[in-house]
Amino acid sequence: MGNAGVSLALSVGDPSGVGPEIALAAWQARDDAALPPFYLLADPALVTARARQLGISAPIIETTPELAAGLFSRALPVVPLDARFVDSPGRPDPANAAGTIEAIDRAVADCLAGKAAAVVTCPIAKKPLYDAGFRFPGHTEYLAHLSARHSGVEVMPVMLLAGPDLRTVPVTIHIALAEVPKALTTELIVATARITAADLANRFGIAKPRLAVAGLNPHAGEGGSMGLEDERIIRPAIDSLRAEGIDAFGPLPADTLFHARARTSYDVAICMYHDQALIPAKALAFDEAVNVTLGLPFIRTSPDHGTAFDIAGKGLARPDSLMAALRLARQLADIDKRAASA
Structure with missing residues (x-):
């Protein structure tokens, strides 16, 4: 759904967190950081108050998605929400849940309507949303719900951590480590890797993505002497992927998968659980890693x-x-736009 001529839609996230101030700071650094135009979906009064509190010199202008790009060079464009926020930095408040969700809803709607090139989301916290009746496990699952509501087709969202030197995908995400072996199936690995390969090709412009698949156990099970999951679950998944023409290989010992020389042999590492994917991604690029949701009809x-x-x-x-x-987000939107017009 990328459109090279429009701004990015940035949802404010939980306004009691750092979302408002990192949006302000990003706009302030727009020229030095070569930032693409974006607009912030938020309560303008809260953003103005937060800028004043922090001494950030950032003029704020209320606008619409269509006009935001033309204003971005001289002011932070804010598209007002219907909801208003309680201004309580550091103290999450369930009263802000309605606005937090409205910002996500409208960012997605703008993107699907072609008013925004992509959706960028500031962080949310689950507990204040749960306290207000939110019934989704998290941000990603809610975005999948919005996608299905729009298209009528269920989607499977996949988390990709993208840094300058490494991309990783966790097959299982927010579950206890003890639950991973029970949740891990050949079918889940195949579905996750299939979506990853398709989006790397279509969205990232990598013609034939190389997928390095990590083992679950130390030394990838070492022939079954340290667990059977690698041979009974992961290897059959790799065989199925290769039969589909996807360049997947492994299972590989995770302890030797992330050093510099190893990283030159693949475009993404498919990992079996949350920390196996996120620890190397954050260790290599803590301030630069980006969370990308694959499998959605928008960026x-x-x-x-x-x-x-x-x-x-x-x-x-x-x-x-x-x-x-x-x-x-801008880079992916531009690739998307070129592919659509080819």
């Missing part, structure tokens, strides 16, 4: 950090990951 990126309530409103939050998310 979505996000900073690879949380709401950081402990530092919200203190002027300590760095906008680096948000700026990386904005630049990557």
